[in-house]
Amino acid sequence: MRALGVDVGGDRKGLDLVLMGDDRAIVMTQGRAGPEDVVLVLGRYRPQIVAIDSPPAWNAGGRSRRTERLLAELGISTFPTPSKAAGDKPFFGWMKAGMAVFTLVAEHGYTLDTGGRTGRRAIEVFPYATAAVLSGGLKPHGMRTRDWRERVLRANGVRTDGLRTLDQVDAALAALTAVMVAEGRHTYLGDDAEGVIVLPVAAPLLRYRPGPRPADDDDRLFRYCACGCERQVVPPREFVRGHDGRHRSMLWERVRQGRRAEEELGRRRWERPPEVR
DNA sequence: GACAGCAATAAATAGCGTGG
DNA sequence: CCACGCTATTTATTGCTGTC
Numbered sequence: 530m531r532a533l534g535v536d537v538g539g540d541r542k543g544l545d546l547v548l549m550g551d552d553r554a555i556v557m558t559q560g561r562a563g564p565e566d567v568v569l570v571l572g573r574y575r576p577q578i579v580a581i582d583s584p585p586a587w588n589a590g591g592r593s594r595r596t597e598r599l600l601a602e603l604g605i606s607t608f609p610t611p612s613k614a615a616g617d618k619p620f621f622g623w624m625k626a627g628m629a630v631f632t633l634v635a636e637h638g639y640t641l642d643t644g645g646r647t648g649r650r651a652i653e654v655f656p657y658a659t660a661a662v663l664s665g666g667l668k669p670h671g672m673r674t675r676d677w678r679e680r681v682l683r684a685n686g687v688r689t690d691g692l693r694t695l696d697q698v699d700a701a702l703a704a705l706t707a708v709m710v711a712e713g714r715h716t717y718l719g720d721d722a723e724g725v726i727v728l729p730v731a732a733p734l735l736r737y738r739p740g741p742r743p744a745d746d747d748d749r750l751f752r753y754c755a756c757g758c759e760r761q762v763v764p765p766r767e768f769v770r771g772h773d774g775r776h777r778s779m780l781w782e783r784v785r786q787g788r789r790a791e792e793e794l795g796r797r798r799w800e801r802p803p804e805v806r
Numbered sequence: 807g808a809c810a811g812c813a814a815t816a817a818a819t820a821g822c823g824t825g826g
Numbered sequence: 827c828c829a830c831g832c833t834a835t836t837t838a839t840t841g842c843t844g845t846c
Contacts, residue, residue, distance in 0.1 A: 593820080624836095693811085
């Protein structure tokens with residue numbers, strides 16, 4: 530099973546895409562993507578769920594959508610979606626772009642899931658809300674948004690060292706949300722008319738408050754095999770069983786290559802690199 | 807000199823705390 | 827009890843810093 534997370538930006542920034550497997554490994558990332566790139570990814574990787582960080586529709590005439598007011602009751606702030614008339618400003622261009630993505634993926638079989646739909650589908654997600662419900666609290670005071678969200682990803686089995694911008698971190702949170710929803714962990718907030726934000730929990734807390742500031746080194750619930758194979762191990766182990774021997778033989782081979790390189794440098798009377806002279 | 811990433815700022819709205 | 831200020835969410839823009 531694979532899921533595609535889409536973080537929506539305006540014309541200039543474009544879309545950020547992150548494709549994730551159900552083992553929470555990031556299969557592919559793409560920044561500054563356009564609608565045509567989304568279609569390419571759908572065709573090539575066939576994700577089951579597309580999770581989009583954007584409203585699929587304007588509000589029905591009020592100041593905000595019901596899903597956003599429900600999030601406010603949980604203590605989770607949102608940037609409210611305006612009505613169609615109020616949304617006609619350049620500032621809301623990114624929401625228009627997001628709605629266009631919903632339309633686009635629907636044309637490729639990913640119909641909007643506002644509750645209970647299974648199989649191939651699209652959902653609306655909110656990375657901030659996802660990070661809140663997965664960590665059990667809002668962003669701790671004094672902690673940077675990006676640090677907090679990356680920590681939440683790592684604590685849930687996603688490695689973050691390939692994510693270059695906050696937008697990619699958010700796209701990864703969107704994809705992670707979809708993976709968990711596919712596993713049956715979901716809460717639907719909202720209604721069909723204005724849209725439904727999906728949270729990756731069976732049941733949310735009554736109210737979320739800023740969490741405690743974690744220590745700098747306590748987010749390693751697991752680590753990756755030191756041989757670079759990207760499989761997970763539980764500390765204090767460093768290697769998947771048997772991979773220590775594999776790693777040692779690889780280092781031996783590199784030493785042999787280095788010796789051959791030194792011999793050739795000497796033969797040609799060329800200098801060694803400055804940092805090893 | 808190019809380029810990437812980060813910090814600060816504005817925009818619309820809701821909730822919370824405080825002052826009068 | 828109401829008004830006001832503060833905080834929090836988002837993207838886009840600008841200016842600064844660091845790296846190569």
